[in-house]
Amino acid sequence: MQGCDASVLLDDTANFTGEKTAGPNANSLRGFDVINTIKSQLESLCPKVVSCADILTVAARDSIVALGGPTYTVPLGRRDSTTASLSAANSNIPAPTLNLSGLITAFSNKGFTAKELVALSGSHTIGQVRCTSFRARLYNETNISDSFATSLKSSCPTRGGDNNLSPLDVTSPTSFDNAYFRNLVSQKGLLHSDQQLFSGGSTDSQVKAYVSNPATFRADFANAIKKMGNLSPLTGTKGQIRTDCRKVN
Ligand code: HEM
Structure with a gap:
């Protein structure tokens, strides 16, 4: 929820609360397996180079193109968050009941x-x-x-x-x-x-x-x-390149 940083991919653990259980996401978001498969293939070919946030952004673009939509360039180099915000996911995602x-x-x-x-x-x-x-x-x-x-x-x-x-x-x-x-x-x-x-x-x-x-x-x-894919990316020394999109390194 802080930007395009793959925070949504993090699983809950005993001492970490992610965004997957937020009201708008629970029982709704799907396709995590697709991202995890891409990640594991990239990690075996070229470890710690391509972030989960970049994978998500490119996968979204390529899915749109595969279904006949427009193409566009995706700047790369986003890094992955080490945090997530359940409260922001609950309050910032627009509800389908909005006027x-x-x-x-x-x-x-x-x-x-x-x-x-x-x-x-x-x-x-x-x-x-x-x-x-x-x-x-x-x-x-x-x-x-x-x-x-x-x-x-x-x-x-x-x-x-x-x-x-x-x-x-x-x-x-x-x-x-x-x-x-x-x-x-x-x-x-x-x-x-x-x-x-x-x-x-x-x-x-x-x-x-x-x-x-x-x-x-x-x-x-x-x-x-x-523009949406470029929302507050983590760059430089901020964040990390996760080796598993489901958890911080
Ligand atoms: C305008 C405000 C928006 C609202 C209120 C909204 C709401 C929703 C809701 C309620 C669902 C279905 C959730 C469920 O029943 O499990 C959904 C699905 C979806 N939304 Fe939105 N959405 C909005 C904007 C967007 C935007 C900006 C995008 C992407 C650019 C997007 C892409 C999608 C896609 C692809 C699905 C289908 C996901 C699937 O098949 O699993 N939506 N949206």
Whole structure:
């Protein structure tokens, strides 16, 4: 939570509290095995050179490219934290229940504009969400397409099934495209926070612009995620290069 320093990868131990059990992360974050495998392969080929923070940043870029999204250069040389902050993870990660003003504030607190908020939210063109993260929208909100809501209710009932997954982008869940924004215009945003970006407020026009001009979305997204990867990196003698992403050396 202090920046792009791989603190999120640290496991809890008897005398160390990490961020994995924070409310927004617990039972949600996944794919740690992929990072750990990359790390162990790098450590056997070239020990103590590539940090876990650099692995995460490059893996994010390469995953976006593999699914058809834009490419961008990733400056390297981040070092890994020796600390983590459960309290910051609990308080700084924006909740899916936030309204537009809350989302804008959360991003502004980290130095991002409202325009960058909308561009970065376009990453919800891939990935999956647990029922518990969108149940209230499904059953209580009115700015949701009827057919879309109906299609989700069997895997996300009013009770039970909290961890059942649904795609964030109902139309093309494994393509990094601008369908997320088209979905918002048809009231098919899965999270309350997603639909907030197109609900009669100041960001509606940008959502529409990304629908009609996918190249603008690609360019804006690439710039914004590059900026996110450069948030307060540890360099020089700060931090360390972990040999195992799950624990400090
Ligand atoms: C705008 C504020 C944001 C909110 C409120 C938000 C909220 C969420 C929530 C609640 C989930 C699902 C968690 C679960 O049910 O387990 C999720 C998943 C995801 N989010 Fe966001 N998110 C935001 C911004 C972002 C940004 C900036 C990115 C990346 C640039 C991002 C990338 C993803 C991805 C890829 C997934 C799917 C993960 C998977 O399939 O395991 N989100 N987000």
